[in-house]
Amino acid sequence: MRELDAKTITENVAQMCKEAAYYLPEDVYQALKKGRETEKSPAGQNVLDQIIKNAEIAKAEDRPYCQDTGMTIVFLELGQDLHIVGGDLEQAVNDGIAKGYTEGYLRKSVVSEPLFNRVNTQNNTPGVIYTKIVPGDKLKITVEPKGFGSENKGGVKMLVPADGVEGVKKAVMDIILHASMNPCPPTVIGVGIGGTMDKACLYSKVALTRSVDSHNPMPEYAKLEDELLDLINQTGIGPQLGGSTTCLGVNIEWGPTHIAGLPVAVTICCHACRHKTRTL
């Protein structure tokens, strides 16, 4: 059986946290440049210029491009024939988060309890870790640090089958219009359709690990992605100060659901759509 040292996991997670905070994904950078070319509002053009310049400074100087370096979501796909040695898996991941956020001068934004005391844990742990057991002997790690200016504006709607495609569009647009300029547009939108309430939310998070110019493999969903992108870019919200570049991409992920249900979840991500993947 193949063995993987927990320290290797820690080291890789630490590096991925730093890289995610410093280097805006190339697909997002290109989408911002494309948006700048077509943006109609002068104020919006100015905002896009600043966001593009910001990404370039961050990359050149190894600095976080946003001060909200997020709560760290980590997706693990653990091969069932891989044996982790020298420590436990979740601890290794959390150690990596603590190391990355401390060494990388990233902001520690996690409180240990949400309502009564809200004490900062000082090292951004724990991460939100999802582990899936898969065939094989590898460990695939995806780190998705999620900022909360945009996270606070997401939502979930439990539709019924009769609501259909129009119902899904309306549910997504209600959330987008309510969020307005607050989640730092231009945004990337993750939509999860199906499953249970919680699973739909998870699909919407997984959707954000895809590049902004990608499409769902099923043509009907790919078409819906384009239609939603078009609708969101008609809202006038624009790059924060009004305009035509509100959204850079809509990614939909879906899964089986109950005969009575049609859950729809929307995760809004600001342009700092961070995700890094490595396979060990």
Place this chain on the structure above:
Amino acid sequence: MAEPIKIHTPFTEEMSKKFHIGDAVLITGEIYAARDAAHKKMCEALAKGEKLPIDWHDKMVYYLGPTPAKPGDPIGSCGPTTSGRMDAYTPTMLDQGIKGMIGKGSRSKEVIESMKKNHVTYFAAVGGAAALIAKSVKKYEVLAYPELGPEALARLTVEDFPAICVIDCEGNSLYEVNQEKYRTLKGY
């Protein structure tokens, strides 16, 4: 975009009244960082009749929680956080003499009413432009609540800090005007 207007702090009522929505500004002087946790602490102190750590008269508040500074730098990345989260505390704080707010995003009706009453101007910095904004910050000093880490109350010495007037002290909103102007959406 017109040439930005240079502002030197302190930011007085007389200065605040001059700004209109869409005015780009470059701020030089001192601005004060506070966000959710510091606002909560200050409002709790006021409710108990205690004195605040600083006199907010003619000051500008910046809704910010920066990343830690790398060695040799005055501050880490330092873009604005969502102002709306401070709305519950803002009317109380504006009554303390604040004349300018810097953040991002919409404000509640109660905040806008308080802005009109107190002649306060609300400026937006570009959300997410945190590494760029850091270039205009020369000094960062924690003044109170150090236990809050990035949420501590702090003084920033800034030079040509870029922002734009989004809600003026008469309650006009650039967000509303511009969204209406560029909206082509029908039926939602």
